[in-house]
Amino acid sequence: MLEEFTSLLEKHDKVSIITHSRANGGTLGTGLGIYAILKNLGKQVEICNVNKKLPNHLDFLPHFAKIKNQIDFDNSLIITCESYNIDILGFDLSSKVIVNIDDGAFNIIDSAYASSSMVAYELLKHNFKVTKEVATCFYVGLVSDTQNFTRLNVTKEVFTVASELLSFEINLQEINRNLTQKKSLSSLRVLSEVLGTLELDEDAQIASMIVNQEILEKTGASLNDMAGIIDYGISLITVKIAILLMRFEDGIKVSFRSTLVDVSSLAIHFGGGGDLMASGFRSDELDMDLLLTKIKKEIKKRGLINGS
Numbered sequence: 001m002l003e004e005f006t007s008l009l010e011k012h013d014k015v016s017i018i019t020h021s022r023a024n025g026g027t028l029g030t031g032l033g034i035y036a037i038l039k040n041l042g043k044q045v046e047i048c049n050v051n052k053k054l055p056n057h058l059d060f061l062p063h064f065a066k067i068k069n070q071i072d073f074d075n076s077l078i079i080t081c082e083s084y085n086i087d088i089l090g091f092d093l094s095s096k097v098i099v100n101i102d103d104g105a106f107n108i109i110d111s112a113y114a115s116s117s118m119v120a121y122e123l124l125k126h127n128f129k130v131t132k133e134v135a136t137c138f139y140v141g142l143v144s145d146t147q148n149f150t151r152l153n154v155t156k157e158v159f160t161v162a163s164e165l166l167s168f169e170i171n172l173q174e175i176n177r178n179l180t181q182k183k184s185l186s187s188l189r190v191l192s193e194v195l196g197t198l199e200l201d202e203d204a205q206i207a208s209m210i211v212n213q214e215i216l217e218k219t220g221a222s223l224n225d226m227a228g229i230i231d232y233g234i235s236l237i238t239v240k241i242a243i244l245l246m247r248f249e250d251g252i253k254v255s256f257r258s259t260l261v262d263v264s265s266l267a268i269h270f271g272g273g274g275d276l277m278a279s280g281f282r283s284d285e286l287d288m289d290l291l292l293t294k295i296k297k298e299i300k301k302r303g304l305i306n307g308s
Contacts, residue, residue, distance in 0.1 A: 002123060008099060009043070012077035017047040019067075019081050020088045023054050024227060025179065029141025030081040030101060030117040032063050036133045037124060039063075046073055050090030055224045057182040060174060061140060062133035082116045087282075114153040117141025118161050125164075135168035140175060147231065151277050152259060190221035194229050200239070201296060205305040207233035210288055211246040230257045240305050241266075243295060245288050252291055255280040261304045269298060 009015070015038055019031040031047050038045040052069050059065075071091055078098045083089055086098075101116040117138040124130070142162060146154050149162075166172065193215045199208050211226065219225075226246065233242030234257040242257040254270070256263035256279050264279040272281025285291040299305060 002127060005099060005123065006127070008077055008097065009038075009041075012075075012097070014044045014073040014076035015046075015079060016071050016073050016076040017045065017079045017081070018071070018083070018089050018091060018093070019047065019049045020083050021050050021090045022088065023049050023051050023224070025055075025058060025140050025144025026115055026117065027082040027141075028054070028058055028061065028064075028067070029137045029139070029144060030115070030120050031079075032061050032067075033117060033134045033137035033141065034079060034081070034120055034124075035063055035066070036131065036137060037128045040129050040131065044073070046071070046076075048091070051223075053222060053224060055227060056184065057178050058140070060178045061137055081120075114151070114155070114158045115142045115145030117145070118158065121161060121165070130168065132168045132170055135165040136170045136175070139165040139170055140179070143175070143179065145275070153276065184225060186219050186221040187225035187227075189219035190215060190225050191229055191232075193219055194244075195232060198233065200236075202300070202305050203307070204236070204238040205240045206243065206296060206299065207236055207239045207241070208243040208245070208292055209233055211244070212288070213247060230255050233257065234259055241299060243292070245292060247288060251282055251284045251286065252288060253280065253282050254291070254295070263304075266295075266298060266302065266304070270295070 017031045017035050019027040028049070035045055035047045046068060047063070047066055048068050048071050050069055054067060078093055078096045080089060080098060080100045083100055086093060101119055121130070121138045139162065142158070142165070143149070146158060149158065190211070194209050194211055197210045200206065201208070209229070215221070230242050230244040233239060233244070240258060240260050241263060244255045246253045256267055258277050262276045264274050264276050267274050267279035267281045270281040270283065272279060274280055283291055
């Protein structure tokens, strides 16, 4: 796999790294880590995200300011990060050669790993130069994708990789402060409003919350302010699956979280994808109540909760 990846790099003078539209610490940490490695190699490299507004709490990451919202290179090798579905990237990548740290024309995937940054690090560490900048980015990706090492996909290998990345003397205090304490006022306002929509079903095994246009206008929140809200649903002791529905003009974005069951297959059923414990999909459906009813029926049909 490494030889094939290296061969593709040698065949392309330019590389475009594409991070997915959710723009979280997992995809940006992975993308920026790879960006730093390739820049050190002397490659012509760009990193792109379709969003014009990126999460402020991640602006401490090395090379964060280099992220563009358009692809400028022609005939470049495309490297995508955490792309279970090419549609979530937001760019037209037809006829492009794609290396996907998740799912693509040439896939670098290992389900035993807890994050895409862990996959990238294990692939590249022996043959490419890992610096403090690279380690910082990959560590943030690892912490983000494991929710501070709390998900079921956390193994002893995860902590081994975390220890190796920490050995590069990355600024752990700065990372922790930015990831946990750097909140916008609008994010606190929207959290209060969304928690007010919380509903429990099936003996409190399913928690659902909604975000509509009225809530966004009232709080002044953006999509970036939604980060972490769904985790409040899954934090309830009886809840096995948390669902967050966010309405947009062209449809509804649905996110799933779980600590006990595989919700990726649930997302795939509705045309999406993601990790075992964190996944989602987009729907053209405009009726939130109808869509939520369909989701709950499918959860019961699949036996993902007790008594279903």
